[in-house]
Amino acid sequence: MQVYLDNNATTMCDPLVVEAMQPFFSELYGNPNSLHKFGTASHPAITKAIDQVYTAINAADADDIIFTSCATESNNWVLQSVFTDHIVNGDKNHIVTTEVEHPSVLSTCKFLEEQGVKVTYLPVNDQGIVEAHTVKSFITEKTALVSIMWASNETGMINPIGEIGEICKEKGVLFHSDAVQAVGKIPVDLQGVHVDFVSFSAHKFHGPKGIGALYIKDSQALSPLLHGGEQMDGRRSGTLNVPSIVGMGLAMELATKDLENTMAKIRAKRDYLEDELIKLSDTFVVGDRDNRTPNTILISIRGVEGEGMLWDLNNGQIGASTGSACASADLEANTVMLAIGADNELAHTGIRLSLSRFTTDEEIEYTINHFKEAVARLRAISSSFAKQAPTKGGEAQACEMH
Numbered sequence: 001m002q003v004y005l006d007n008n009a010t011t012m013c014d015p016l017v018v019e020a021m022q023p024f025f026s027e028l029y030g031n032p033n034s035l036h037k038f039g040t041a042s043h044p045a046i047t048k049a050i051d052q053v054y055t056a057i058n059a060a061d062a063d064d065i066i067f068t069s070c071a072t073e074s075n076n077w078v079l080q081s082v083f084t085d086h087i088v089n090g091d092k093n094h095i096v097t098t099e100v101e102h103p104s105v106l107s108t109c110k111f112l113e114e115q116g117v118k119v120t121y122l123p124v125n126d127q128g129i130v131e132a133h134t135v136k137s138f139i140t141e142k143t144a145l146v147s148i149m150w151a152s153n154e155t156g157m158i159n160p161i162g163e164i165g166e167i168c169k170e171k172g173v174l175f176h177s178d179a180v181q182a183v184g185k186i187p188v189d190l191q192g193v194h195v196d197f198v199s200f201s202a203h204k205f206h207g208p209k210g211i212g213a214l215y216i217k218d219s220q221a222l223s224p225l226l227h228g229g230e231q232m233d234g235r236r237s238g239t240l241n242v243p244s245i246v247g248m249g250l251a252m253e254l255a256t257k258d259l260e261n262t263m264a265k266i267r268a269k270r271d272y273l274e275d276e277l278i279k280l281s282d283t284f285v286v287g288d289r290d291n292r293t294p295n296t297i298l299i300s301i302r303g304v305e306g307e308g309m310l311w312d313l314n315n316g317q318i319g320a321s322t323g324s325a326c327a328s329a330d331l332e333a334n335t336v337m338l339a340i341g342a343d344n345e346l347a348h349t350g351i352r353l354s355l356s357r358f359t360t361d362e363e364i365e366y367t368i369n370h371f372k373e374a375v376a377r378l379r380a381i382s383s384s385f386a387k388q389a390p391t392k393g394g395e396a397q398a399c400e401m402h
Ligand SMILES: Cc1ncc(COP(=O)(O)O)c(C=O)c1O
Pocket: 008, 009, 069, 070, 071, 072, 073, 102, 104, 149, 151, 152, 153, 178, 180, 181, 200, 201, 202, 211, 212
């Protein structure tokens, strides 16, 4: 059996989505900007995909959705264009974000710091959540933008986006949220919250890779990141990726249709898996499960280094993930776990298991059995290393295994 439990990294493209995309590679392949019928033939499908996206997230206007190549582009677009529009060509100099954003936000912020921008990286609480009052206390009259993810890719923890949005509105500060890990897992209702920019990525909800979107409230001015052929009303140049746009529209519709019911089923499997795994001694799961995306578990097993565990799971045909990295001389801890206050040893042991609507009960049973055996195996190896080399640290020994 093969079990894929790394759905926060990427998901299988839904077969219905693959089927819907197919004609746009082989029959309806014209450039939508061409005036002839080969080009215009794809227009209804593009309009439909935009409708599917804006309906799924309850945006007020179809014009507020712009397709991009990925969420990394969407995040870069917001940060870099707010920099141009409000810092270089305005009177602001400050951006507020968190310590636990995706690298597409964090690295862009580091880049902007090199251009002279002041960036505040807010801490999260012991649940991995950024609290609204913390956001409020760091906004100044020089703040141009607050950028805070809707839900965490690592822990699944859900931030208080509604409250943060209200604070930004009250303070007159632009608010961006990376909703990549929220769509298809929890309701994303853009008319129910105040947010100016929201990033999406299709491959996280059973759509194709290489297509994303940016929601821009009321189509407000945001300088283009990509200049060129003036596609999408000049807001985002580049020939439209029609097959992927069609795929993203359908994937979003499927992922958000009957969301409550689908998520209740995923959550039941996730909770069962979690309940079984935490029966192991010295085991910790990050964050209250009621405030977590219903598919995610970030689990730590004291004394079992994350990379070793990943390697053992992989041998058992189970795909999972860890935020920690293992190099021969140096071990990096999971930075999100450190940010929530885990000690250094524990921060080397995080394993993320993320389910999807395609995960089966049999796969969960198989994972529970293999996981428990793997923990016993790795604990036995690490204690035998400890006996042989008592002066070395436990996690370093576990890593030396591979
Ligand atoms: C929270 C979050 N933001 C952004 C991204 C980047 O998405 P993409 O692969 O579409 O660039 C990811 C994917 O890893 C993510 O989990």
